Amino acid sequence: MSTFAPPPTYADPVITDERTKRSQFNPLWLKWFLDIAAFVSASGGGTGGGIPHNSLTGLQGGGTGEMYHFTAAERSFILDLLGLPRVTATITTAKLTVDGANGSMTFTDGVLTAHTPAT
Helix, strand or coil, rough: CCCCCCCCCCCCCCCECCCCEEEEHHHHHHHHHHHHHHHHHHHHCCCCCCHHHCCCCCCCCCCCCCCCCCCCCHHHHHHHHHHCCCCCCEECCCCCCCCCEEEEEEEECCCEEEEEEEC
């Protein structure tokens, strides 16, 4: 596994030229960010080659269609505990062609629960 240096927290992210009083991004931090970007790119991140979050097996606490990290019952309990309102809303998406059909997305408590693509 590739590794890279820890962030240069000993240095300020922005430095000021004492003579001109102009601020600039610290080159130490710039190098660190570029190293991270190269690492992420090499590991398939940011290029579409990564593993989709909801395809990871064994990490989802819910069942099929429960795209959060616990079951629907646990999520419901948390919403009740926090006193958050229950909201279900459906929005219509515009058809993509003259002869196409509108689509829709239904959200329940902020989670996409149904989707019909527009055509």
